[in-house]
Amino acid sequence: MKMTWRWYGEGNDNITLDQIRQIPGVSGIVWSLHHKTAGEVWEENEILAEAEQIKAKGFSVAVVESVNVHDDIKIGLPSRDHYIEIYADTIRKLAAVGVEVVCYNFMPIFDWTRTNLYYPLPDGSNALFYEKASIAADPHEMAEMIIRGGGDFTIPGWEPDRLSRLDELFAAYADVTEEKLFDNLVYFLQKLMPICEECGIKMAIHPDDPAWPIFGLPRIVRSRDTIRRLLNAVDNPHNGLTFCSGSLGTNPHNDLPAILREFKDRIYFAHLRNVKIFDNGDFVEVSHKLGDGNVNLPELVRVLHENGYEGYARPDHGRHLWGEEARCRPGYGLYDRAFGVMYLLGVWDGLENAKRQAMQTRGGEIRVGAE
Numbered sequence: 001m002k003m004t005w006r007w008y009g010e011g012n013d014n015i016t017l018d019q020i021r022q023i024p025g026v027s028g029i030v031w032s033l034h035h036k037t038a039g040e041v042w043e044e045n046e047i048l049a050e051a052e053q054i055k056a057k058g059f060s061v062a063v064v065e066s067v068n069v070h071d072d073i074k075i076g077l078p079s080r081d082h083y084i085e086i087y088a089d090t091i092r093k094l095a096a097v098g099v100e101v102v103c104y105n106f107m108p109i110f111d112w113t114r115t116n117l118y119y120p121l122p123d124g125s126n127a128l129f130y131e132k133a134s135i136a137a138d139p140h141e142m143a144e145m146i147i148r149g150g151g152d153f154t155i156p157g158w159e160p161d162r163l164s165r166l167d168e169l170f171a172a173y174a175d176v177t178e179e180k181l182f183d184n185l186v187y188f189l190q191k192l193m194p195i196c197e198e199c200g201i202k203m204a205i206h207p208d209d210p211a212w213p214i215f216g217l218p219r220i221v222r223s224r225d226t227i228r229r230l231l232n233a234v235d236n237p238h239n240g241l242t243f244c245s246g247s248l249g250t251n252p253h254n255d256l257p258a259i260l261r262e263f264k265d266r267i268y269f270a271h272l273r274n275v276k277i278f279d280n281g282d283f284v285e286v287s288h289k290l291g292d293g294n295v296n297l298p299e300l301v302r303v304l305h306e307n308g309y310e311g312y313a314r315p316d317h318g319r320h321l322w323g324e325e326a327r328c329r330p331g332y333g334l335y336d337r338a339f340g341v342m343y344l345l346g347v348w349d350g351l352e353n354a355k356r357q358a359m360q361t362r363g364g365e366i367r368v369g370a371e
């Protein structure tokens, strides 16, 4: 398991690469050209500059999150082929600087959705919260709240320019059923697979967050069955999954260890975080520690270890601690994610030690037996 950290780039993140270097065990930066809107060309020199800056601090650049998918591809408009070509072009350019995995999502209009970005937790910290009852019938309110909550930062998937056309977007998606959206995703992936094969890039779709439809928009990557269907429909090792325990974990019916086991050969990236689900289905993001939420992270790390997981992982979101919400991106503070890294690596290292000891013991027995 290779530990990574999502960084939004110089001037677009209050955290610096020098700070990240001091978190033990982080070997890679999960990056993107965050100023690019979906469907825009990524220039070679911009990619190179960003990758060089990250590599100069000793980090790998193997994971990009995200290259956003243009709505025309999701809706299935005739213009989609043009945008798929641009996407393929970006993938080729990314491979050239050492990218191996592209994390993306296929959620219509919105990215991850919460109703409160600063929900107070009993310990005085605060975190991202989702309240079912306050998902208003009016998505404009939601968009305004999230854009406002981002402060000086633009939150991926909640770009003010794009969301200013919200009514237009909803109208464009009016006929896009779950089936159509699925077909459009398959079409997109089938077109990309030859390029991915040629340049060695693995596409790793991020599950929908939360793991159910909102505002009447379909969501198609939310459970073991929907993931199986997608991986089977485009049965190519370059069509893979980002396992996100916090997204899939919003639905208590999702058996997370079973999902890890079933798709172990197609998981290239893991987002490992905890959520606490309330009786009414609302949920809040909590610390990584066992017992603080409904996700059993030590068990998930154990299954990854048992699977011999060699892919990438990151602590995903964290709570905002010690007042850092005044300056950090919602969900992307420094402290709780650093705790998360240490917690996850602590479990992993313990398992590695136990494995080594077991091998030594077995080796000793064999030697004794041979004498």
Ligand SMILES: [Mn+2]
Pocket: 206, 244, 246, 247, 271, 316
């Ligand atoms: Mn995630």
